[in-house]
Amino acid sequence: MENYDFVIIGGGPAGIGFLLQISKDFKKVLLFEEKRIGGDIFYAHKITNFPGFYEIDGKTICFRFENQVKKFKRNIKFEKVLKLKCFKNYVLVKTEKDIYKTRYCIIATGRKEKILKKYSKLKLKNRYESIKGKNICIIGGGEVALDQSLTLFKKGKNVTIISNGNFDKVNKELLKSVKKITKRIYQFSKILDLKKVDKKGYKILFQSRSKNYKKFFDDIILSIGSSKNLPPINNRNERIILCGSVKSKKMKQGSISFADGVKLAMELSIKLKRGRNENSIKK
CATH class of the missing domain: 3.50.50.60 (FAD/NAD(P)-binding domain)
Structure with a gap:
């Protein structure tokens, strides 16, 4: 040795x-x-x-x-x-x-990356490498989440961001760049339910600013901290x-x-x- x-x-x-x-x-x-x-x-x-x-x-x-x-x-x-x-x-x-x-x-x-324990069986991805489909949801509001949204946009994806905060701790220039590529940004959100829909994608039920939403996505990236x-x-x-x-x-x-x-x-x-x-x- x-x-x-x-x-x-x-x-x-x-x-x-x-x-x-x-x-x-x-x-x-x-x-x-x-x-x-x-x-x-x-x-x-x-x-x-x-x-x-x-x-x-x-x-x-x-x-x-x-x-x-x-x-x-x-x-x-x-x-x-x-x-x-x-x-x-x-x-x-x-x-x-x-x-x-x-x-x-x-x-x-x-x-x-942290996981949503309640939905651990879904084995949600943390990175964009193996993302499938065109409509992608990013759950999280840190700089890693925002940065990945820019990369996905560059790859021709439609990006939706669901965050439980208001991006007050992220780089302002980075946030400004993200807002230019997508209007589908939900702040102060809470995930109510998340399910796999057959083999094609996911259904997310969430609340944002006291309003409930139901959205369907081809794939999800989880970026809720580390x-x-x-x-x-x-x-x-x-x-x-x-x-x-x-x-x-x-x-x-x-x-x-x-x-x-x-x-x-x-x-x-x-x-x-x-x-x-x-x-x-x-x-």
Whole structure:
């Protein structure tokens, strides 16, 4: 079993930022990614605060990340992490293929979308990739929901948004762009009933501003918030360190997550090198 200084779980902006920075001082570094380099930023329609770009989409950022980490291909494995087990001086990382040993494990797995438990059997989608039909409903009112509506419109879909709020916390420019492409936006809404209608679509009964509506859609995207996407951890201790949006939802934006990865790597590098120097002086 090979020993690593750092194992990073997650190849999104936070994980990539950490990998690029920590590799300047440590060579025994391994990153696990389950799907694609770049993570969920892939789905972003338009990003206006990423360093070096006036405006860029998520797919282009992922493409640039892939090119940037080509020199680290030996340090990247596309494997699903199943479980972590912590000990005093190391962590064992179990994946679907093998077990790895590391001094520190950096978890940069981002966040997972919440579900409507009442309708969990319907297995509603969270992303637009496998959406079917032309008339699409997005349940949710955050920036992820609005961003996906722009992507769907670009793909020629008719989009309806059902939100339980009034979009007061979202980017105003993003909301303005969405209002240009659809008038079918329902605020302060409550889902009363949601059913699958044979194999063709869904029927939604909901209330908005004290008025009841019944609508039919070909498919639905559920975007009602997120929670930490953590793997199972046994005996968690200080050798497990969270990075990016899995640490705080305030870091959901890619540029902030990337910066957190770089910052964490710099702090750990300084700390470990200082400890190494102190040990050599003692000897």
